Amino acid sequence: MADSSWIVDSIIGFLRSPMWVVPVLTFIEEQSIIFDPSDPNNKEYKIKHASYRNLVGLLMTSYLEDIGLTQEQFVKACSDSTCKASIQYHQGLFEQIWAADDYDIFKSMMTQKNIELELLVLQQIQERNGTVPDSLAPGSDFSPKLEGPDDNEEELMKEVLRKSKEEFEAKQKEKDSAEKTTEKEIENAIANSMAEKEKLANEMRMEKELLTKVG
Numbered sequence: 001m002a003d004s005s006w007i008v009d010s011i012i013g014f015l016r017s018p019m020w021v022v023p024v025l026t027f028i029e030e031q032s033i034i035f036d037p038s039d040p041n042n043k044e045y046k047i048k049h050a051s052y053r054n055l056v057g058l059l060m061t062s063y064l065e066d067i068g069l070t071q072e073q074f075v076k077a078c079s080d081s082t083c084k085a086s087i088q089y090h091q092g093l094f095e096q097i098w099a100a101d102d103y104d105i106f107k108s109m110m111t112q113k114n115i116e117l118e119l120l121v122l123q124q125i126q127e128r129n130g131t132v133p134d135s136l137a138p139g140s141d142f143s144p145k146l147e148g149p150d151d152n153e154e155e156l157m158k159e160v161l162r163k164s165k166e167e168f169e170a171k172q173k174e175k176d177s178a179e180k181t182t183e184k185e186i187e188n189a190i191a192n193s194m195a196e197k198e199k200l201a202n203e204m205r206m207e208k209e210l211l212t213k214v215g
Helices: 002-015 018-034 044-066 071-079 081-089 091-101 103-129 149-214
Strands: none
Touching: 002 018, 002 071, 002 081, 002 091, 018 044, 018 103, 044 071, 044 091, 044 103, 071 081, 081 091, 091 103
């Protein structure tokens, strides 16, 4: 039992180390862009899953060899009831391993990351433009139809993302329209300024001519 606990603790440490975090999270963030919730059966998903399985397999095999463990010992440790609480507590970390062998876990993980990144981009756009979508504001009438626990988060994310995009596009159109009006006003002001400048130049020339004649 002590051996099993040690194995799980060691794996948790590895999953938090740069040796795991850098290649795995880089893969997830870079490849999740194609995992659109509205296109759950994209053939590219399984190709990405095969690449992810190879990456995880290489990392895990290398690490287990370094610490002198076999795949069987690792699997046995993860099945040990004494380690169940620890694994559940760090479920997010272990799911990165399980996703290599479970396509559904992989697809869910990648889709969630895609949504998170899109929401992050929207948030940055909103912060840069100084606006917050009404769908995210307190008291909004946002109430998506939800069917079950697994649907809640995905449907919520999709609805917020859709409304955020719609509101941003509407505000952007207003901004573009206002900018065009401002540009026209600036052009008119410049034209008026040039005309005034030419008028003043003519008056100055006439004054000089009069002074010359008087002299």
